Amino acid sequence: MSEIPIVSLPTGGSFDLEQTLNSGQVFHWEAHRHAGTDGFAACIGDAPVSWIGQTGAEEIVTFERDKEKVLRYLGLDHDYSEIRATFPEGDEFLEKSIAYCPGIRIIRQPTWECLATFITSSLKQVAHIRAISLTIRERYGNRYELDGKSYYSYPDPSAMSVAGEEALRKCALGYRAKSLDLAANSIASGETDIEAIEQLEDPDEARELLTKLHGVGDKIANCVLLFGCGHWGTFPIDVWIERVLRTQYRKRIKGAKLQAWAVKHFGPNAGCAQQYPVSYTHLTLPTKRIV
DNA sequence: AGTCAGGCAACGC
DNA sequence: GCGTTGCCTGAC
CATH class of the missing domain: 1.10.340.30 (Hypothetical protein; domain 2)
Structure with a gap:
């Protein structure tokens, strides 16, 4: 079995592969050290196994054959500073969340x-x-x-x-x-x-x-729209983000009303925005409910 | 041992 | 419209 050449890819800024792959968007990547570098391996769609390693915030490495696919999959083919510029100003909880896990991206799945x-x-x-x-x-x-x-x-x-x-x-x-x-x-x-x-x-x-x-239903469809179809304005409401909106944003409404409020508040890339509070909550409060 | 978890559909009102 | 209930399974 011949070695597949490995190439370096720019991440365009602070990027965290491990946090991104473990942020509840995908559920199948496994830690895998390859060619002396820590990383993760899995199949993307029905293609042969891919491997991605991270050597720094600015650089990931992957198989030569996969470079375009990997960039697209990890959402690294977009300028994230432009996306973040559309987030609401003065939202302290959102800012705190982004500061805590700035390296998370929205994945583009098959x-x-x-x-x-x-x-x-x-x-x-x-x-x-x-x-x-x-x-x-x-x-x-x-x-x-x-x-x-x-x-x-x-x-x-x-x-x-x-x-x-x-x-x-x-x-x-x-x-x-x-x-x-x-x-x-x-x-x-x-x-x-x-x-x-x-x-x-x-x-x-x-x-x-x-x-x-x-x-x-709406929840699953919205996950598909956000994580699969690239509709970054779509805002899936699961129990985690609902908890965040209730406790941090004092929102007592539910369902479609909550959805409408969130899209209005978080803006045209609301789906990207919600990933930070959700991940922040996960990473800092991994255990029980917060009422 | 029971409770509950990253929803949804079917039903009752 | 809005609330309630059953649904498979495994972890706590």
Whole structure:
């Protein structure tokens, strides 16, 4: 097995690979030291295993064949200072959060993988989501190898559709198996065109289509729009950000009203903004609820 | 042993 | 519209 050449990539400023990969956007990267450098390995979509190492805030390293893909995946193909310039001024909690974890970026995931993973995330903790993702990959994905260790791509809708609901249920999915199976069938059969949805410029239109899928409500659809389709104005509300908005922003409203307030407050890149308070809360208060 | 967790759909009012 | 409930499973 010949070594794949490694190249250096600029991050364009403070960037933290580990925090970004562990910020609840993706659930399958594994720590992997390669070529004398600490980093992480996983498959991006159905491609062979990728490896990314970090040598400093300004530099990451990866396989030569992956450089464009990695930059796009990690959101490093955008000027983040422009994004942050759209954040609200005078929001002390947001500023504190950004100061605490300035190296986090919004990842641009393959849409199907993103949708499928978030369908399985319903009412689950991060460790469970990781375990489910790994099981599904091992059983239905393609195997690749790096330094003698196996990595598996996420199965495409057809492969998952062939597996069927009962087999998926055996991946410890519980009631989520039905939703995942139906989504895979719908996409594999062409009834749902996930690539067309990704191309839509209007996130509301895309959300409308995504929520037609069984088991996909506003929360999951918004995660797909933000983490998969690049709609950085989309603001997913999970229990974490809801907690933050309640305790730090004194918001007692819920659902669509809270959504509307958040988008107005955090601006055209509200989705990017919410990642900092969520990660700050995670990193500083990893345990119990804060009421 | 029970409770609860990074939701959703179905139902009741 | 708004609140309640069942749903699989594993960690605490």
